[in-house]
Every structure is written in structure tokens, then in C-alpha cells.
Amino acid sequence: MSPRLTQLAIAAAVLLILSASALTTWRFEQTLATGQTVILELAPVDPRSIMQGDYMALAYAIDRELPDDAAQFSYVWLTTADNAAASLHSLSNQLPQQQDKIGLLLRQRDGIVSVGPNGFFFAEGTAAVYEAARYGQFKVDSSGKALLTALLDENLQLLGENIR
Numbered sequence: 001m002s003p004r005l006t007q008l009a010i011a012a013a014v015l016l017i018l019s020a021s022a023l024t025t026w027r028f029e030q031t032l033a034t035g036q037t038v039i040l041e042l043a044p045v046d047p048r049s050i051m052q053g054d055y056m057a058l059a060y061a062i063d064r065e066l067p068d069d070a071a072q073f074s075y076v077w078l079t080t081a082d083n084a085a086a087s088l089h090s091l092s093n094q095l096p097q098q099q100d101k102i103g104l105l106l107r108q109r110d111g112i113v114s115v116g117p118n119g120f121f122f123a124e125g126t127a128a129v130y131e132a133a134r135y136g137q138f139k140v141d142s143s144g145k146a147l148l149t150a151l152l153d154e155n156l157q158l159l160g161e162n163i164r
Helices: 003-034 061-065
Strands: 036-043 055-057 075-079 087-092 101-105 107-109 112-114 119-121 135-140 146-152 158-161
Touching: 003 135, 003 146, 036 061, 036 101, 036 146, 061 087, 101 135
Parallel strands: none
Antiparallel strands: 036 135, 055 119, 075 087, 075 101, 107 112, 135 146, 146 158
């Protein structure tokens, strides 16, 4: 391959990578700006991970309600009430068509099915602020992808936002 062709191939690869990164970032920003807010109750877990720095391990109360065969489904359907945590309605392989249901894409890690990420990172030295965390606040887009945006206390008051 000629040096000129090699340079063009490298430039095209770099452009493709940068475009994909920009598109992913734009999608995340759109979800944060326009996504539906959903609050999920946290389940008690070990509050810090020494190996990963200032980090809170997370689990969700809804995960404990999921049936043993939850891995065969793509979405959990949630119902919400104003200023209250979402509750489990059902599982499905399709997004709900009803306005009163929210479809959340299920996550699978190491054979474990969950509705959200397993960790929340925070600024060094602020761990005490998050000890009161009882809820996770998410922004959910129309495809069911959810981004954890904040942790809330028992009164649904903001404790802190996810480090971006």
C-alpha cells in the first residue's frame, strides 16, 4: 500500500472514531436534556469500594422483585407516581405503548440482571454526603436506555449528581 493511501486510511479511521464518539456524546446529552425522569429505590449495599476510589456500590429494590427468568426479557415496565419511586409492572421484549408505563432496558452483568448501573462515583472526600442515599434518579430516553443522574435521600432531596 502506498504511503498516501496509508495516510488516507488512517485519516478516515480517525474521522470515523471521532464521529462515533461525538454521536454517542450527543445521544447522552439528549437523554439528559429530554429524557423522562424516573426514581428507583436503592437496596442496601456496601457503601465504598477501596479499589475504585470514591465510589458507592449500588443495587436496586426492583432487582429483588425480578423473576428468575428475567434474563430472557429486554425491558422492565415501570409505573410511576408524581414524586415517588417507580414500581415494577411487568417484563417484556418490547417497549410499552401505554403512556402510563415506562420501558427501561434491562442490563446484564456477570449473569446478573439489573435495572441500573452497579456504581456511582463521587468527588473525593464527599462520601459522607452519600451515606443517606435511598434513591437513584435516572433520565430514560424513548428507547429505554437510562442514565443515572443523581442520588436522592429518603425525602427525595438531591444529594449529588453523577460526575461527568
